[in-house]
Amino acid sequence: MDIDSQKKYLMIGLALIVTVVFGMWAFSPTEVVVTGVGRANVSATSATFNISLSSINQNSADALDDLRKKSANIKAVLAENYITADNVTETQITLTPAAAIVVNASGYQATTTLTAKTSNVAIVADTIVKMYGAGAAIVSQPIVVVENQEVLEQEAFKEALKNAKKSLGDTVGPLRLIRKMVGIQQASSGNVATATKTEGANQDVFEVVKAVSVTYRVW
Secondary structure, three states: OOHHHHHHHHHHHHHHHHHHHHHHHHOOOEEEEEEEEEEEEEEOOEEEEEEEEEEEEOOHHHHHHHHHHHHHHHHHHHHHOOOOHHHEEEOOOEEEEHHHOOOOOOOEEEEEEEEEEEOOHHHHHHHHHHHHHOOOOEEOOOEEEOOOHHHHHHHHHHHHHHHHHHHHHHHHOOOOOOEEEEEEEEEEOOOOOOOEOOOHHHOOEEEEEEEEEEEEEEO
């Protein structure tokens, strides 16, 4: 076998070795799972809360009369806090024999619910306290909303992905440059009530939190 033939077979052998090594590298990537959290916040647009009223009296007419007085009192306090009549709705009054609620009870129970909405979110906490002072039986947790919530959620999602990508770099180091995203799972604060900051001066701020778990293949 002459020298040229030897070189030819040697080159073919080297090519086969390189091909096998490359194939093992290409088809055996490392899977890495990283997480990231993103937040986005903006001033809330409005808040809505329900005020439940109840009155119990031996006489049905007295129960109704007392409930109407409580309702008028609540509306007056709302107006004092700049929640006007056009932002307050009231359900139809329900009158129920007390015995239908508590066994062997006597008299009647009258109930109704008012729903109040305000764009001045900062006053809601103080207003709720005043509702109890004005005769409310139960005041619901306020639901705070913003306009274009989808945009806010997208901003939080992008930040979460960015942080996950940074975490990937910290995990695998700078030498493994080929990276492919193959899976993603996400969670959100979602509910507008739980997404609301209520502490201190931030009580009128709406915050969305997105958490992502991203699977990468790296070479």
